Amino acid sequence: MTHGGAIIWAQWRTFCHFNPRRGIAWPVLVNLIWYGLWAGAAYAFLRVFSNPAEAPVIRNALPGGLLLMFLYWQVVPLLLATTGSSLDLRKLRAYPIQVNELFLIEVLLRVTAGLEMVLVLAGLTAGAMMNPALAKWSLLAALVYVAFNLIIAVGLRDLLGRLLARKRIRELAFFFVILVAALPQVLLARRGMVGPRLRLLLARDSWPGWPWTAASNLILGKDFWPALAVLSAWTGGALLFSRWQFARTLAFDSDAASAGDSRAGRRSGWIEWFYRLPSAVFKDPLGALIEKEFRFLLRSPRFRLVFLMGFTFGLVIWLPMVFAQQGPPGGFFSRNYLTVVCVYSLMLMSEVCFWNAFGFDRSAAQFYFLAPVSFRKVMAAKNLTALFFMLLEIGTVTAVCALLRMPLGVQRVAEAYSVTAVVLIFLFSSGNLLSVRQARGVDPGSSFRSGAAGRLQAMLFVIYPLTFAPIALAYLARYAFGTQAALFAILGLDAMAGVIVYRVALDSAVRTADLMRETMIAVLSTSDGPIAS
Amino acid sequence: MDQCDGSPAIEVRDLRKVYGDKAAVDGLTLTVPQGCFFGFLGPNGAGKTTTIKMLMGLAPPTSGSIQLLGLPMPERSLDIKQQIGLVPDESMLFDRLTGGEFIEFAGRIYGLERGMARARANELLDLFELGNIPKKLIAEYSKGMRKRVAMAAALIHRPKLYLMDEPFEGVDAVGARLMKDILLDQVRHGATIFLTSHVLEVVERLCERVGIIHEGKLIAEGLMADLRGTAETLEDAFVRALGMEHASETLDWL
Numbered sequence: 001m002t003h004g005g006a007i008i009w010a011q012w013r014t015f016c017h018f019n020p021r022r023g024i025a026w027p028v029l030v031n032l033i034w035y036g037l038w039a040g041a042a043y044a045f046l047r048v049f050s051n052p053a054e055a056p057v058i059r060n061a062l063p064g065g066l067l068l069m070f071l072y073w074q075v076v077p078l079l080l081a082t083t084g085s086s087l088d089l090r091k092l093r094a095y096p097i098q099v100n101e102l103f104l105i106e107v108l109l110r111v112t113a114g115l116e117m118v119l120v121l122a123g124l125t126a127g128a129m130m131n132p133a134l135a136k137w138s139l140l141a142a143l144v145y146v147a148f149n150l151i152i153a154v155g156l157r158d159l160l161g162r163l164l165a166r167k168r169i170r171e172l173a174f175f176f177v178i179l180v181a182a183l184p185q186v187l188l189a190r191r192g193m194v195g196p197r198l199r200l201l202l203a204r205d206s207w208p209g210w211p212w213t214a215a216s217n218l219i220l221g222k223d224f225w226p227a228l229a230v231l232s233a234w235t236g237g238a239l240l241f242s243r244w245q246f247a248r249t250l251a252f253d254s255d256a257a258s259a260g261d262s263r264a265g266r267r268s269g270w271i272e273w274f275y276r277l278p279s280a281v282f283k284d285p286l287g288a289l290i291e292k293e294f295r296f297l298l299r300s301p302r303f304r305l306v307f308l309m310g311f312t313f314g315l316v317i318w319l320p321m322v323f324a325q326q327g328p329p330g331g332f333f334s335r336n337y338l339t340v341v342c343v344y345s346l347m348l349m350s351e352v353c354f355w356n357a358f359g360f361d362r363s364a365a366q367f368y369f370l371a372p373v374s375f376r377k378v379m380a381a382k383n384l385t386a387l388f389f390m391l392l393e394i395g396t397v398t399a400v401c402a403l404l405r406m407p408l409g410v411q412r413v414a415e416a417y418s419v420t421a422v423v424l425i426f427l428f429s430s431g432n433l434l435s436v437r438q439a440r441g442v443d444p445g446s447s448f449r450s451g452a453a454g455r456l457q458a459m460l461f462v463i464y465p466l467t468f469a470p471i472a473l474a475y476l477a478r479y480a481f482g483t484q485a486a487l488f489a490i491l492g493l494d495a496m497a498g499v500i501v502y503r504v505a506l507d508s509a510v511r512t513a514d515l516m517r518e519t520m521i522a523v524l525s526t527s528d529g530p531i532a533s
Numbered sequence: 534m535d536q537c538d539g540s541p542a543i544e545v546r547d548l549r550k551v552y553g554d555k556a557a558v559d560g561l562t563l564t565v566p567q568g569c570f571f572g573f574l575g576p577n578g579a580g581k582t583t584t585i586k587m588l589m590g591l592a593p594p595t596s597g598s599i600q601l602l603g604l605p606m607p608e609r610s611l612d613i614k615q616q617i618g619l620v621p622d623e624s625m626l627f628d629r630l631t632g633g634e635f636i637e638f639a640g641r642i643y644g645l646e647r648g649m650a651r652a653r654a655n656e657l658l659d660l661f662e663l664g665n666i667p668k669k670l671i672a673e674y675s676k677g678m679r680k681r682v683a684m685a686a687a688l689i690h691r692p693k694l695y696l697m698d699e700p701f702e703g704v705d706a707v708g709a710r711l712m713k714d715i716l717l718d719q720v721r722h723g724a725t726i727f728l729t730s731h732v733l734e735v736v737e738r739l740c741e742r743v744g745i746i747h748e749g750k751l752i753a754e755g756l757m758a759d760l761r762g763t764a765e766t767l768e769d770a771f772v773r774a775l776g777m778e779h780a781s782e783t784l785d786w787l
Contacts, residue, residue: 003641005641006642010627010634013629013630013634014630017631090625091625093590094589094590094615094619094621095593095643096614096615096643118711226591251593522672522673
């Protein structure tokens with residue numbers, strides 16, 4: 001690890017310089033809180049697993065628990081577009097570093113995508129080792145299972161990363177991943193279909209050839225040698241697969257993969273018509289600004305990915321809740337499915353549309369300060385663009401729901417759209433403020449990387465409850481008065497209050513942008529170190 | 534100063550790089566002898582950066598072969614990279630390191646012992662007049678300062694071959710003079726330099742051999758004097774080679 005030491009040292013220095021004025025206290029605090037919660041969960045697992053009386057429960061639940069850990073580690077980060085830290089190969093490829101060494105660092109960096117699971121597994125393992133009813137091989141099982149997860153995560157990430165970098169098949173590949181990831185939970189929830197068979201994955205009798213079952217058997221002291229052989233085989237296979245994928249990523253030419261052919265220009269007449277649509281509705285400079293936003297967003301892989309997620313993953317992730325509801329039809333999730341999915345889609349889109357509007361479009365930020373256009377108009381253009389794409393998104397969600405024969409009616413659609421509109425007004429207000437106060441450069445070409453800094457994520461913990469409070473009030477009114485009119489009346493009041501908040505926030509954002517222009521431009525022109533997150 | 538007669542430091546045969554259906558580099562064949570200061574010129578989008586990226590191993594060629602210092606690329610890429618110094622485009626710098634930290638990092642990656650890397654980084658910082666701002670992050674550097682840092686990092690392991698993409702871009706006159714002196718000194722000590730630049734005056738003053746690339750093809754290559762021929766300056770020869778003598782005709786409304 002000669003070079004590894006230098007890379008880790010450079011990354012440590014990068015971390016120390018994260019915010020020279022504010023220091024590293026804030027990100028450290030946010031991480032302490034988040035991982036502190038998981039450490040608490042780990043302690044709870046330790047208590048449960050160390051109790052001999054809980055052995056029967058542990059035997060039943062462990063394979064399923066380890067499978068869920070695997071999914072949390074491998075699938076969830078990909079779907080939430082937050083895959084932790086990884087080597088910035090673009091910057092490191094030029095140096096004389098052994099591929100094996102880079103691969104080892106990359107494997108270790110995969111811990112950042114599932115540190116929560118490492119904590120939980122540590123608690124679970126420590127508890128199991130203290131439990132006389134469980135085997136003493138827990139530590140070995142946990143170590144091999146962690147290694148398996150780290151190694152396979154590199155291969156999956158690299159494979160998906162290259163697929164997503166290829167023009168045309170990017171969205172198709174992502175759609176496939178969503179289906180693969182979401183299908184089991186949908187089928188599990190559909191009782192009487194494939195559910196029982198799939199539920200076996202989670203039960204103690206699941207096939208012993210799965211890595212999670214093998215790890216579970218090792219911890220439980222069942223079939224030691226076969227279980228060890230199975231887990232080792234999976235880990236060895238993962239190593240071969242991931243090393244192969246890593247080498248391919250290293251040799252991958254993203255410029256060539258994303259290059260289109262020159263004939264595309266002639267075929268895309270209707271796209272050009274779509275781009276020019278805002279200029280037909282709004283006068284310049286507003287029309288020109290919105291048109292530019294249209295072009296930028298639709299050409300950004302990250303935006304397209306999130307937009308696609310809104311009406312695919314957004315729909316699928318809530319389906320099991322509907323299927324899983326006991327009792328007569330018309331439970332909460334069935335009745336409010338469209339509303340829930342619309343709001344969820346909005347939250348997904350928020351990252352690329354308004355939380356960090358200038359960071360996402362960093363190359364244009366300086367131009368906005370130089371051009372003879374008021375900053376208010378620039379923000380209005382960004383908000384109008386976001387509004388347009390949100391309408392398109394929830395329209396698509398509604399159409400897909402109709403195709404799936406979900407229960408829809410005028411009233412339900414009206415309710416979903418009203419709630420989404422109110423949430424949108426409040427989120428725009430916060431987004432405008434955060435876009436100027438917490439601007440941070442993001443690569444719109446990257447489909448994976450998270451756009452939210454730790455500080456912003458922490459703020460969202462406060463912003464979301466505040467935003468949803470007026471909505472909760474409206475539902476409370478419907479519950480109290482037993483009429484839908486009460487809901488719409490309160491939503492109407494919410495909307496009026498939202499418009500006032502929006503105007504005040506917009507004024508404040510414009511003033512702040514004027515005061516902080518130098519800082520904003522400086523912050524938006526920086527990029528990461530050797531390891532990007 | 535006619536040192537351009539050694540064994541080849543760079544040998545490129547029929548190099549091609551295709552993006553989509555467009556060839557950014559189209560059948561480039563070029564030899565740069567060791568100890569030579571070679572200028573690679575061309576208008577915007579001609580294929581200069583693509584060529585240098587392929588030489589650096591950052592972009593695999595679609596076809597053709599590359600040999601650097603007698604070793605095939607990419608088969609012996611690790612051995613090659615150990616012996617070359619790179620001044621790539623600015624995106625290769627780590628913005629949230631200070632200049633000294635980045636140079637030290639580069640030194641350690643090239644295999645220097647940590648103490649030596651730090652000592653050389655400090656000396657290079659002073660040489661490039663960046664030592665008076667040790668705490669400043671690269672993100673806060675001007676364009677010229679970033680180029681100086683990149684060059685300092687390229688020098689730290691005393692390479693035999695330098696590949697430089699627009700090294701003088703944005704550098705002030707004093708900095709450019711300093712960089713030129715250092716590079717000429719390196720060539721005197723046997724190093725080979727391959728650089729791309731838009732500043733033809735600099736190329737004219739420094740380079741012994743020049744190649745001109747246009748639309749992915751090498752349209753002229755040879756000793757500076759031969760290439761200039763009857764033209765007064767390299768700029769005249771360059772414009773003539775590209776067939777753009779009449780490009781200065783302006784638009785009616787302008």
